[in-house]
Amino acid sequence: MYLSGLYRYPLKSAAGESLKEIGLDALGVAGDRRWMVVDAGTGRFLTQRLLPQMSQVQARWQGTEQLLLSAPGMSELRVALPNQGAELRGVTIWRDNLQVPDAGEAAALWLSQLLGRACRLVQVPAAYARQVNTAYAEVGDKVAFADGFPLLLIGQASLDDLSARVGRPLEMLRFRPNLVVTGSEPYAEDSWKRIRIGTLEFRVVKGCSRCIMTTLDPQTGERSADREPLTTLKTYREREGDVYFGQNLIACGEGQLALDMPVQVLE
Structure with missing residues (x-):
């Protein structure tokens, strides 16, 4: 498995940017x-x-x-x-x-x-x-203006599986991750507890519940008339009224990440 995507969103809810390398500070991706x-x-x-x-x-x-x-x-x-x-x-x-x-x-x-x-x-x-919510994090774990957690990871295979179910290719930016991993099985990230990317370790703390924003085309801002991919996600990814796709992470330190770095599941 390797790191195949790195994204940053300097302004909350504005367009994202794809990067080849990023720094991680105490609040997640530097500048995110x-x-x-x-x-x-x-x-x-x-x-x-x-x-x-x-x-x-x-x-x-x-x-x-x-x-x-x-x-x-x-x-x-x-x-x-x-x-x-x-x-x-x-x-x-x-x-x-x-x-x-x-x-x-x-x-x-x-x-x-x-x-x-x-x-x-x-x-x-x-x-x-x-x-960060201490039900999932330690005292001292901080987040900037992201909804709840410093980092979001999605497996490329998970998006590919969802796209196949919806019947059309979906853009990764719809889901606004920071990290994308290639080489895992669809939704393998659901079972991870600790991972290492390069030399940095991360705690996988909570699934990411999804909202109406996933139905917006990231290029045009137009909402999909069929409410996809939320409609399809609800058929197989709903739990207690919430729909989950991707995993929230907390980094165990600061450092650098770059595309193609190896990803290892530690727990």
Whole structure:
């Protein structure tokens, strides 16, 4: 088995990027989901679930201090990493409430114009990160703005099997993983507890429950009329009302990953 895909999503719920190598820090993939769009009034997080047009936003790091935003019909905008004196904004992501730096008026105006509603852009430094649910993680395991866990892994064979069941090829980006493994059996990742990729070890902590976002074409943001692949997943991957595809991971340290690295199941 080997690592065949590496993905990062600098802005939560915006377009992903495929990389040849990545760094891992205390919050998962370095630079992954460190920015988030929130409602200007309530501070509640905004995603493609409500605003499918977010799929058309490209957010790319320019070094480690700037984010470049682009979208069809919009001028590009460079957003500086908020400094230590930046205004803190109260935001809500699922059940977590936190105070994080606001990225300023220019970014808020750009996103509000694009999305057709008043919103703000926020960023999460490591010191402001959330504790991962201790039912699945250790105290001190932190996550940025990902839904619940720092890393998501999917086996390529699992996607191939699902595509065959649906009757058309499905894009991996529909499922927004960080890591893709080739060479395993379909859904083999469901039974893994610990793995090693290169020299780094990972705890496999919880299956990933899937939502309506999987029915959005990652290129166009259009929702599939037949609600696929969620419809098919419900026929064989539903458990206690949730539909699972992929596994959430926590890294046991920091380091580098690159495509083609060997993947070994330790437990």
